[in-house]
Amino acid sequence: MPSRDEIFEKVKTTLVDALGLDEDEVNGSSRLKADLGAESIDFLDIVFRLEKNFGIKIPRNELFPESLFTADSGFAENGRVTDKGIAELRTRLPHADKDTIEALAKDPRIENVEDLFTVNMVVNFLTAKLNG
Amino acid sequence: MRWFWIDRFTEFKSGSHATAIKNVTLAEEHLHDHLPGFPVMPASLMLEGMAQTGGILLGESNQFAHIVILAKVPKMTFHSWACPGDSLLYSAKLIQQSDEGGMVEVKAHVGERLVAEGEIVFAHVDDAANGGAKIDQKNFVFQILRNVMDVGKAGNGTGA
Structure with a gap:
């Protein structure tokens, strides 16, 4: 079973390749969009590379x-995540940083959801998947 | 003029890899100005040719159930160039695919010489992704491109 550090190193290489970064730009707490400059199409690229590098399948919407938050989901209203949406995030993103979810619950602007997508979240997801 | 940047498939292994040929000719207008006195195939059009090879490879693997669009070029390096009279051979290898799209590794050669290599990511655009509205497929290069699959059906002229 790969250790968390080994997984982190592989995730770092994946992000360096997918986003054209330098290695020292990638930290555990880096947010994929705000800090590393990922755009929505990059998430597809990242998932493809993780699948290849780790030899696994990541079903659609499982990681990201x-x-x-589509219009009729009931999870968002007037640009804010509803209580129902926060509850859904807690269930659907067990690999997300708990403190960031709490911060989102206090300031539920929808653009803050992206802050949940961090390098640590990806590492947590893979650690659970590979060792689970 | 149609937006065909490959002339013919020379190998097609469904869901795995494909190679296509592009013959560069001085009759193509873009070569008259690119570059003055030194006609070379623009890198952007070689990229398009590699994307067409890889895009058809991905599309065919799903029996063309999805509309395939070029989403991202994570890596592309040009090592050399191609001039009129050269035959560019584009090869594409399908390395990842899902309901959402796919990724190919591509190369361009003239003979043994490596001209370019890189990776291309494609996304599927479907009616569902378009809010349920019907997409006018005629507007997509991808649909026109499927005609390239028909090239070669006339045989090689020997009547064999």
Whole structure:
């Protein structure tokens, strides 16, 4: 079973390749969009590379549930995540940083959801998947 | 003029890899100005040719159930160039695919010489992704491109 550090190193290489970064730009707490400059199409690229590098399949929306907040989902209203949406995030993103979810619950602007997508979240997801 | 940047497939292994040929000719207008006195195939059009080879490879693997669009070029390096009279051979290898799209590794050669290599990511655009509205497929290069699959059906002229 790969250790968390080994997984982190591989995730770092994946992000360096997918986003054209330098290695020292990638830290555990880096947010994929705000800090590393990922755009939505990059998430597809990142998932492909993780699947290849780790030899696994990542079902759609399991790692990055971007489509959670469509207009009729009931999870978002007037640009804010509803209580129902926060509850859904807690269930659907067990690999996300708990403190960031709490911060989102206090300031539920929808653009803050992206802050959940960090390098650590990806590492947590893979650690659970590979060792689970 | 149609937006065909490959002339013919020379190998097609469904869901795995494909190679296509592009013959560069001085009759193509873009070569008259690119570059003055030194006609070379623009890198952007070689990229398009590699994307067409890889895009058809991905599309065919799903029996063309999805509309395939070029989403991202994570890596592309040009090592050399191609001039009129050269035959560019584009090869594409399908390395990842899912319901959402796919990724190919591509190369361009003239003979043994490596001209370019890189990776291309494609996304599927479907009616569902378009809010349920019907997409006018005629507007997509991808649909026109499927005609390239028909090239070669006339045989090689020997009547064999």
